[in-house]
Each structure stands twice: as structure tokens, then as C-alpha cells.
Amino acid sequence: xxxxxxxxxxxxxxxxxxxxxxxxxxxxxxxxxxxxxxxxxxxxxxxxxxxxxxxxxxxxxxxxxxxxxxx
Numbered sequence: 648x649x650x651x652x653x654x655x656x657x658x659x660x661x662x663x664x665x666x667x668x669x670x671x672x673x674x675x676x677x678x679x680x681x682x683x684x685x686x687x688x689x690x691x692x693x694x695x696x697x698x699x700x701x702x703x704x705x706x707x708x709x710x711x712x713x714x715x716x717x718x
Contacts, residue, residue: 656678657699661699662678665683667690670685672687678694691706692705
């Protein structure tokens with residue numbers, strides 16, 4: 648499902664139901680540019696092509712870029 652606008656911001660209703668897959672308490676995530684950040688553990692997850700990548704293996708490390716370099 649695509650939209651005409653490409654602001655990069657996730658739909659607020661979707662963001663409201665997303666939670667950190669790594670924390671047992673499932674705290675909410677906040678959007679920071681093209682990543683989602685856990686409000687509890689600060690783990691970052693990328694948003695790829697408008698789709699949150701929330702599998703534990705998708706978590707970004709401090710030295711990993713927010714998005715892969717694709718041309």
C-alpha cells in the first residue's frame with residue numbers, strides 16, 4: 648500500500664501499536680528519522696521502504712548505518 652506523499656513519517660495509528668520486540672514489557676517505539684527507537688532500551692530498528700523492520704536481527708548497532716546504502 649503506497650501513498651502519494653513521501654514524508655517518511657509512519658502513520659500515527661501504526662506507530663501507536665508498535666512495540667520493542669526485544670524488551671519483555673514491550674515498550675513503545677518512537678520514530679527518529681528513518682529509524683524506530685525503543686523508549687526503554689534505546690535499540691534502533693530501521694524503516695525500509697516505509698515498512699518497520701522489527702525482527703530482533705534487524706536491530707541496528709551503534710556503528711551500523713540507519714539504512715543500507717542502495718543506489
